[in-house]
Amino acid sequence: xxxxxxxxxxxxxxxxxxxxxxxxxxxxxxxxxxxxxxxxxxxxxxxxxxxxxxxxxxxxxxxxxxxxxxxxxxxxxxxxxxxxxxxxxxxxxxxxxxxxxxxxxxxxxxxxxxxxxxxxxxxxxxxxxxxxxxxxxxxxxxxxxxxxxxxxxxxxxxxxxxxxxxxxxxxxxxxxxxxxxxxxxxxxxxxxxxxxxxxxxxxxxxxxxxxxxxxxxxxxxxxxxxxxxxxxxxxxxxxxxxxxxxxxxxxxxxxxxxxxxxxxxxxxxxxxxxxxxxxxxxxxxxxxxxxxxxxxxxxxxxxxxxxxxxxxxxxxxxxxxxxxxxxxxxxxxxxxxxxxxxxxxxxxxxxxxxxxxxxxxxxxxxxxxxxxxxxxxxxxxxxxxx
Numbered sequence: 001x002x003x004x005x006x007x008x009x010x011x012x013x014x015x016x017x018x019x020x021x022x023x024x025x026x027x028x029x030x031x032x033x034x035x036x037x038x039x040x041x042x043x044x045x046x047x048x049x050x051x052x053x054x055x056x057x058x059x060x061x062x063x064x065x066x067x068x069x070x071x072x073x074x075x076x077x078x079x080x081x082x083x084x085x086x087x088x089x090x091x092x093x094x095x096x097x098x099x100x101x102x103x104x105x106x107x108x109x110x111x112x113x114x115x116x117x118x119x120x121x122x123x124x125x126x127x128x129x130x131x132x133x134x135x136x137x138x139x140x141x142x143x144x145x146x147x148x149x150x151x152x153x154x155x156x157x158x159x160x161x162x163x164x165x166x167x168x169x170x171x172x173x174x175x176x177x178x179x180x181x182x183x184x185x186x187x188x189x190x191x192x193x194x195x196x197x198x199x200x201x202x203x204x205x206x207x208x209x210x211x212x213x214x215x216x217x218x219x220x221x222x223x224x225x226x227x228x229x230x231x232x233x234x235x236x237x238x239x240x241x242x243x244x245x246x247x248x249x250x251x252x253x254x255x256x257x258x259x260x261x262x263x264x265x266x267x268x269x270x271x272x273x274x275x276x277x278x279x280x281x282x283x284x285x286x287x288x289x290x291x292x293x294x295x296x297x298x299x300x301x302x303x304x305x306x307x308x309x310x311x312x313x314x315x316x317x318x319x320x321x322x323x324x325x326x327x328x329x330x331x332x333x334x335x336x337x338x339x340x341x342x343x344x345x346x347x348x349x350x351x352x353x354x355x356x357x358x359x360x361x362x363x364x365x366x367x368x369x370x371x372x373x374x375x376x377x378x379x380x381x382x383x384x385x386x
Contacts, residue, residue, distance in 0.1 A: 011281070015273035015325045019266055022326035029323055033214055040217030045224020047232070049138050049301040075137045076130040077109065077148065077166035084159035087120060087127040092160060099155040099162065100129065103148055108133055108140035108168070137167035138227075145171035183238070187245050198338035199331065200252060207323060208244025211316035212237055218315070219308045228304025235305055240312040243287060247280040247320045255328060256336070265332060269325050277321060284317035 018025050079100065083092045093115040104111040110132040118127040133140060145168040156162045164171060184205060191201035219233055254276035258268035291313070294306040328335065 009274070011277050011321075012270050012274045014321065015270050015277065016266070018322050018325035019269050019329040022329040025322055025326040026330075029210075029319070033210075036214045036217035040220040043224060044220035045222070045228070046142065047223050047228055047230035048142070049227045049229045049304065075133045075167065077103070077133065077164060077168060077171070078128055078130055079103065079152070080126065080128045080163045080165065081155075082126045082161045084125075086124050087118075088115075088124060095155060095160060096127075096129075096162070099151055100131070102151050103131060103164075106144045106147055108135055108144050110134050133168075140168045144168060184241060187241075191245070191249065192340060194249070194253070195256075195336075196340050197336045198340070200256070200335050203252065203324075203327065203335070204245045204248035207248050207319060207327075208241050208316060210323070211244050211319040212240040212312060214319075215240055215308075215312035215315040218311055222304065222308055222311065226304050226307065227300065228308060229301055232305040232308040236308045236312040239287075239309050240316050243284065243313055244316040244320065247284065247317065248324055250276040250280055251320065251324055252335075265328065269328050273321070273325060280320060281317070284313055284320075287313050 079096070081087060081092070081096055083089060086092065096115050100113060100115070103109055104113065113129050113131050115127070115129065118129045120127045148164050148168070148171055152162050152164045188201060188205060191204060192198070195201045215236060216233060219228070219236055222228060223232075251272050255268050255272035258271045259265060263271060288310045291306045291310040294302045
């Protein structure tokens with residue numbers, strides 16, 4: 001253990017231990033990945049949730065509707081279509097009626113609605129039909145939502161756009177976005193501009209993806225323990241990638257600056273983890289606490305989302321604090337390999353950047369203002385002034 005690690009606290013000793021026992025650290029995390037994948041595949045639960053709010057007027061109305069009108073829950077799936085000419089044209093109505101018949105044959109959907117029941121927009125190009133559910137949306141089989149998505153996608157084309165809306169699980173499967181990949185691409189570009197080297201830029205992304213993979217598998221197990229919405233996985237992935245890349249970026253920036261100051265890579269690792277690593281630890285735990293604050297809202301369908309996202313942040317945080325020092329030990333000088341021409345400038349001293357100078361000036365300005373206010377004579381009472 002280095003002298004800096006001995007003088008430092010828990011984070012310093014942790015960073016040095018991960019650096020020195022890097023092979024064991026990597027092997028241990030590979031075992032964790034294998035266990036998480038096995039658990040996610042063997043113990044995976046079903047994503048389902050009841051979106052009704054306990055104690056609310058809407059919940060009471062829905063329960064009364066179920067009791068008074070058997071076979072109707074008060075919830076529905078909306079089929080919306082838009083035609084290039086007219087949404088009520090005979091050919092369009094024929095296509096949509098055929099779609100409605102197929103949808104109404106699925107479990108959970110009440111039959112009987114046709115295009116004659118549609119609400120039409122003023123320009124007569126858009127229309128909507130509400131298909132009642134015979135049970136609560138959370139009780140409708142996932143296969144129904146998936147099938148509706150397939151039927152809606154197949155019904156469009158030739159000047160007709162069709163979409164479905166509702167709280168049925170898997171209903172929006174056909175509208176998968178890919179926003180996460182776009183965000184990762186933007187992050188990769190920023191990291192390249194920041195580090196000027198492919199290896200250093202790719203490390204935060206790989207580390208974040210590694211943590212998110214483990215958390216995603218554990219999230220499937222969590223879905224078998226507590227009701228969890230299917231969109232909880234998307235929220236967890238976005239949050240996990242965001243914090244993972246950010247945390248690794250902070251630590252790597254401080255590490256490279258410490259190396260540039262003349263420290264050995266082992267000591268630089270300790271310095272980075274005790275400074276930027278401390279900030280990362282506080283930030284990560286703050287995010288987890290904030291996510292758990294969703295329980296205060298007393299909306300059961302958010303509980304699974306809060307736990308899944310919080311679990312993702314914890315896994316990514318643990319990976320950052322342990323794997324990153326180990327990888328730094330493995331790579332050594334190669335962490336700055338594959339430099340990009342024109343971007344391979346050495347990292348700046350973080351204490352001399354324009355942002356650091358601005359922060360110091362702002363702090364000095366606040367201090368000066370506080371001192372002047374403290375030394376200023378107290379204002380006279382109104383009686384004395386009069």
